[in-house]
Amino acid sequence: MNRRAIVIGAGLAGSSAAERLAARGWKITLIDAADAPGQGASGNLAGVLRPLPSLDDNRLAQLTRASFEHARRHFAALTAAGQPLRWAQTGVLHLARDDSHEATQRRVVERQQPAPGELRFVERDEASELAGWPVANGGWWFPGGGWVDPASLCRANLARHAAQITPRYACQVAQIDRHAGLWRAHDGAGALIAEAPVLILANAAAGRHFAATAHLPLRAARGQVSHLVADAASVPQIVVCRLGYVTPAIDGLRSTGATFSIGDGDATLRAADHAENLAKLDFILPGYGSHIAAAELAGRVGFRPLSPDRLPMIGAVADATAVDPDRPARPLAEMPRLAGLYVINGFGARGIVWSALAGELLACLVAGETPPLADDLVNAVDPGRFLLRGRNRRVRGAARSLIDG
Structure with a gap:
C-alpha cells in the first residue's frame, strides 16, 4: 500500500491522526488555513481532561472513560519523549x-x-x-x-514524528476530488496543493463544505x-x-x-x-x-464542531449517493464508502479527552488494523451512522403514513 495521506486541519483532531499514522511510517501532508497548528477550536489556553461517568454507563461514558485513560498514557509518552506538551x-x-x-x-x-x-x-x-x-x-x-494546553498538544503531536509530516500552513483547501486513485486538494484558484491515496478531513465544521461530505450533520x-x-x-x-x-x-x-x-x-x-x-x-x-x-x-x-448526538465522527466517509433512503437500513459494515476518504471530527467541547484515542482509532481503520475499541463503540462514532438514521426516520415516517391513512 502507498502509505501517503493528506490531513486537512492541524487542530487536536488532525494532529492526533497525523501523529498516529506517522508513527506507523506514513508520509503525511498536513494542510491548515492558519499559520500554525491549534489556532481554531483547539486554541484555548486550557482544556479540561476528565471522563464523564453515567449511572447506566452509556456509550458516551464508555467512550470518555476509554479516551481519558488513553489520553493520559499518550500525554505521558509525549512528555517522556521531551515533546513540548503543557x-x-x-x-x-x-x-x-x-x-x-x-x-x-x-x-x-x-x-x-x-x-x-x-x-x-x-x-x-x-x-x-x-x-x-x-x-x-x-x-x-x-x-x-x-x-491541558490544547495548542501545545497539537505542536507536540506534530513534533514527535516531524520527519514524516510536511506541514502546509496558511493554505486554504477550497475543493477536493479523486482522480486515478488519488485524492486531490485544490486551493481557491484550482491549483493542486497535494494528492495522496488517503484524505482525512479534520477541519471542524468546514469538513462538510465539500460535496462528498455535505451530508454530515456537523455544526x-x-x-x-x-x-x-x-x-x-x-x-x-x-x-x-x-x-x-x-x-x-x-x-x-x-x-x-x-x-x-x-x-x-x-x-x-x-x-x-x-x-x-x-x-x-x-x-x-x-x-x-x-x-x-x-x-x-x-x-x-x-467555534467547536459537534454532531447531533454529541459523539465524535471517526471513520470512513459513506457514499451518500449510493445510499437509497427508501430501502431498509443495512448494517454499517455494508454501507458503501468513498475509497480513501476519512473524517475525524465533531469533538465538541471534549477534544482534549477524545483526541488521542480518536487518532489511534482512525489510524487503525486507515491501516486495516484491529481497532482499540469494541465494535459497538466503533459503530457509535462511525460517520455513516447518520445516513442510517436518516433512512430509518424516512422508513418509519412512510410506515406511519400508511397506518394513519
Missing part, C-alpha cells in the same frame, strides 16, 4: 448541580466501584477543602484529571472563555466544574466558562458572554467573582 494532573473536581444530582453521583460510584485513584465521591466539606473555597455540594473527584458551537488575572498561588489549584469550569492560574491567567451557542458566527468578545461566564463561576465557587467586572475581562472565542 499539562498538569492537578485533579478535577466535578461538583454536583444540586442535591438530586449529588445522590446520582454517589450511586454511580457505589454501583461501578471505580478504583479510588480514578474516581471517588467527596462530601461537601472535602470538596471545599480541595477547591480551597466553600462550595454548595459534594461531587466527583478525579485525581488523575487536570488541564459549529460558539464558545467564549473568560480570562481572569490570577496569581499562581491563588485558589483553586485544581480544575473545578459545575455546569461550567474554572482552571488554576496558568501563566497568570485563569480560564472560566464557557458559553455555548449553536449557529452563532460572531467571533468578537462580548461583555454579555463574560457576564454569563461570571454567573457560571459564581455557581461553581459562590462569591468568587463578585469583585470582577465583566466589561474589563479578556478572553477568547472559538
